[in-house]
Amino acid sequence: MSKSVMGRRAFLATTSGAIVLVAGGNLVIGGNGAWAMSTKALTGDEAAMLVRMARATYPHAMLDDTIYGKVIHGLDEKAASDPALLRSLQEGAATLKDKKFETLDEAGQEAVLKAIESSAPFQTVRGECVVGIYNNPDVWKVLGYEGPSAELGGYIDRGFDDIDWLQDA
Amino acid sequence: MAATFELNDDSVVVVIGSGAGGGTLSNELAQKGVKVVLLEAGGRHEIEDFSNDEWGMFGQISWLDKRTTSGSWRVAKDFSGLPAWIVKAVGGSTVHWAGASLRFQEHEFKVKSIYGDIPGANLLDWPISLAEMEPYYDRAEDKLGVTGTHGIPRLPGSNNFRVFAAGAKKLGYKDFHTGNMAINSQPRDGRGACQQIGFCFQGCKSGAKWSTLYTEIPKGEATGNLEVRPSSQALQIQHNAAGKVTGVLYADKDGKQHVQKARVVAVAGNSIESPRLLLNSASAKFPDGLANSSGQVGKNYMRHMTGSVYAIFDKPVRMYRGTTMAGIIKDEAGNKPERGFVGGYEMETLSLGVPFMAAFLEPGAWGRDFASAMEGYANMAGMWLVGEDMPQEKNAITLHRAEKDQYGLPVPNVHFDDHANDIAMREHAYKQGSAVYEAVGAVRTFRTPPYPSTHNLGTNRMSEKASDGVVNKHGQTHDIANLFISDGSQFTTGAAENPTLTIVALAIRQAEYIAERMAKNEI
Ligand SMILES: Cc1cc2nc3c(=O)[nH]c(=O)nc-3n(C[C@H](O)[C@H](O)[C@H](O)COP(=O)(O)OP(=O)(O)OC[C@H]3O[C@@H](n4cnc5c(N)ncnc54)[C@H](O)[C@@H]3O)c2cc1C
Ligand code: SF4
Numbered sequence: 001m002s003k004s005v006m007g008r009r010a011f012l013a014t015t016s017g018a019i020v021l022v023a024g025g026n027l028v029i030g031g032n033g034a035w036a037m038s039t040k041a042l043t044g045d046e047a048a049m050l051v052r053m054a055r056a057t058y059p060h061a062m063l064d065d066t067i068y069g070k071v072i073h074g075l076d077e078k079a080a081s082d083p084a085l086l087r088s089l090q091e092g093a094a095t096l097k098d099k100k101f102e103t104l105d106e107a108g109q110e111a112v113l114k115a116i117e118s119s120a121p122f123q124t125v126r127g128e129c130v131v132g133i134y135n136n137p138d139v140w141k142v143l144g145y146e147g148p149s150a151e152l153g154g155y156i157d158r159g160f161d162d163i164d165w166l167q168d169a
Numbered sequence: 170m171a172a173t174f175e176l177n178d179d180s181v182v183v184v185i186g187s188g189a190g191g192g193t194l195s196n197e198l199a200q201k202g203v204k205v206v207l208l209e210a211g212g213r214h215e216i217e218d219f220s221n222d223e224w225g226m227f228g229q230i231s232w233l234d235k236r237t238t239s240g241s242w243r244v245a246k247d248f249s250g251l252p253a254w255i256v257k258a259v260g261g262s263t264v265h266w267a268g269a270s271l272r273f274q275e276h277e278f279k280v281k282s283i284y285g286d287i288p289g290a291n292l293l294d295w296p297i298s299l300a301e302m303e304p305y306y307d308r309a310e311d312k313l314g315v316t317g318t319h320g321i322p323r324l325p326g327s328n329n330f331r332v333f334a335a336g337a338k339k340l341g342y343k344d345f346h347t348g349n350m351a352i353n354s355q356p357r358d359g360r361g362a363c364q365q366i367g368f369c370f371q372g373c374k375s376g377a378k379w380s381t382l383y384t385e386i387p388k389g390e391a392t393g394n395l396e397v398r399p400s401s402q403a404l405q406i407q408h409n410a411a412g413k414v415t416g417v418l419y420a421d422k423d424g425k426q427h428v429q430k431a432r433v434v435a436v437a438g439n440s441i442e443s444p445r446l447l448l449n450s451a452s453a454k455f456p457d458g459l460a461n462s463s464g465q466v467g468k469n470y471m472r473h474m475t476g477s478v479y480a481i482f483d484k485p486v487r488m489y490r491g492t493t494m495a496g497i498i499k500d501e502a503g504n505k506p507e508r509g510f511v512g513g514y515e516m517e518t519l520s521l522g523v524p525f526m527a528a529f530l531e532p533g534a535w536g537r538d539f540a541s542a543m544e545g546y547a548n549m550a551g552m553w554l555v556g557e558d559m560p561q562e563k564n565a566i567t568l569h570r571a572e573k574d575q576y577g578l579p580v581p582n583v584h585f586d587d588h589a590n591d592i593a594m595r596e597h598a599y600k601q602g603s604a605v606y607e608a609v610g611a612v613r614t615f616r617t618p619p620y621p622s623t624h625n626l627g628t629n630r631m632s633e634k635a636s637d638g639v640v641n642k643h644g645q646t647h648d649i650a651n652l653f654i655s656d657g658s659q660f661t662t663g664a665a666e667n668p669t670l671t672i673v674a675l676a677i678r679q680a681e682y683i684a685e686r687m688a689k690n691e692i
Contacts, residue, residue: 148368
């Protein structure tokens with residue numbers, strides 16, 4: 001993802017989960033045009049399909065497609081120098097294309113993924129996502145996790161015991 | 170000033186591993202004027218190098234050399250290449266540990282006598298009693314600055330603790346508080362008080378938490394009797410025709426091999442590497458590995474009965490604010506066989522950040538259900554369950570037949586099957602843990618399976634008789650008088666408590682014994 005397009009602008013355009021991915025050549029563009037990524041190894045269509053797969057694997061309506069796009073972007077970079085990984089990702093994208101994945105609702109998508117749960121392509125994308133999504137500070141903000149605290153002096157004066165709804169506390 | 174010793178100086182004690190056991194032993198010996206070379210496989214990363222970054226710190230200092238797993242334990246499925254979470258760095262796992270520091274209960278030193286014959290369990294009484302250990306526990310608590318002992322105030326309760334304590338009270342539990350923690354609640358021993366930073370597992374940025382890295386090791390170095398060699402991995406312990414150990418072959422940071430001569434060797438590489446090193450040191454004289462006449466080296470691997478309970482409430486908890494583990498319920502720790510199992514367990518508060526929570530809450534899980542759990546993160550509270558597991562001879566560290574490490578040595582395989590007693594205890598603990606949170610309004614609870622083992626124990630066990638175990642009551646191997654084991658692999662049985670205070674107490678006691686025998690020229 002080129003920095004200029006993938007930067008802060010992407011996050012200003014907070015959207016719902018219902019993003020239409022537009023792909024073509026080696027370019028994937030978010031439906032609202034707020035972000036784009038160019039791929040090295042995958043085609044734009046393949047990458048767009050994998051972004052959908054990433055979202056369906058860890059579906060958070062509150063997260064922008066950028067978050068999922070970043071993870072697939074990372075996989076694409078690795079696949080550029082790893083032919084076995086590239087084949088696996090292509091295979092995964094092709095399977096989803098056959099199932100018309102982009103036309104299914106969330107439950108339908110989950111069922112398709114359930115059927116390929118133990119396959120290498122799914123496990124590769126899942127493994128990358130579980131770190132790529134949840135180790136992303138932009139996601140922490142959305143989930144209400146404050147991240148590193150040492151620089152801020154810890155929580156000793158910043159609410160380590162501020163719970164106010166416990167009857168017995 | 171830190172000392173330096175010649176490779177051919179055969180008057181030194183060589184200690185292998187700088188964690189709770191080896192770091193403490195090295196300092197204690199150095200304080201008594203004994204010269205020590207401390208070999209540590211990992212690098213030296215000081216407090217400045219720590220970051221509040223779960224994956225970052227994990228990648229930087231964990232022991233990630235190849236290991237394999239087998240057996241029916243869930244870790245073999247979820248983390249097949251990572252059976253244990255152990256640190257490879259100066260300070261060992263005391264860099265990442267949470268600081269919970271508990272004494273064993275009296276009966277836990279004699280479980281064979283008390284529990285009787287449990288099918289499939291290779292139980293044995295320790296050759297020492299609580300009464301013999303008490304003075305050393307005293308010294309260990311003082312050294313670590315354990316809260317709730319020696320007049321040291323307990324830590325204040327964090328949000329995660331307050332939810333836990335309110336649930337405990339509702340449920341009728343009596344014995345719960347913010348724990349006995351090796352974390353300064355007030356400045357002590359040249360280190361400041363806990364700032365409630367919340368990244369205890371990533372290395373304490375404030376130094377409030379005890380770690381050998383910035384306590385024992387610099388104190389030992391200051392005596393002029395201790396040389397620490399980081400990035401120096403012991404590959405083999407050598408011996409002479411008389412069957413005495415004479416030195417240690419190790420590889421430096423460039424992979425170059427050296428032999429450090431030794432008068433005494435003490436092994437403290439934690440319970441996977443310590444037996445592996447003894448097995449990899451097999452020779453014509455000791456074909457089954459060093460100190461292995463009993464055949465017990467590597468056997469009886471224990472990892473504690475563990476599991477976690479996380480719960481989501483309808484309002485914020487923010488469990489990540491503050492110490493990772495300062496909270497304990499002790500009511501289930503005793504031996505009450507009427508619950509359907511022998512031994513007991515502790516419930517301890519635990520918090521993970523979002524990155525680790527995603528990996529550990531339900532390993533391998535995905536989809537709507539899992540994603541919605543992660544969306545409840547800010548409203549989550551969490552606890553760890555830790556109890557006594559049964560030693561079983563088949564649970565063992567063995568040398569892999571085919572896989573080799575970067576030095577061409579066989580990698581260790583870690584085999585573990587849960588004992589029926591472990592399973593019954595885990596079930597009880599999950600039920601009670603969930604009840605604690607449900608009592609204060611949890612809307613959803615999770616039974617999180619065990620993480621890679623942080624408590625690795627028992628693989629060079631202590632025994633009265635040489636035929637039953639590897640070391641005597643001083644950690645001295647039954648077979649070789651100048652070879653010692655100084656880590657948790659000495660444990661005869663595991664007890665319910667987190668092990669480190671006992672490892673430290675044993676190291677203090679062992680240092681006295683080694684120094685005395687050396688002075689009398691007995692070793
Ligand atoms: C996240 C986490 C939290 C924990 N929390 C607690 C807690 O709250 N309370 C508690 O009691 N315990 C806790 N523990 C466990 C505690 O850290 C260990 O029990 C303790 O550190 C074990 O001491 P040790 O000396 O046996 O091994 P370690 O401290 O692991 O030290 C072993 C050292 O030996 C080195 N080594 C291994 N092989 C070789 C070799 N061949 N050559 C040279 N060096 C070698 C390793 O690199 C390592 O530095 C925790 C552990 C972890 C990982
Ligand atoms: S919470 Fe306290 S003990 Fe834990 S890392 Fe922070 S300052 Fe250290």
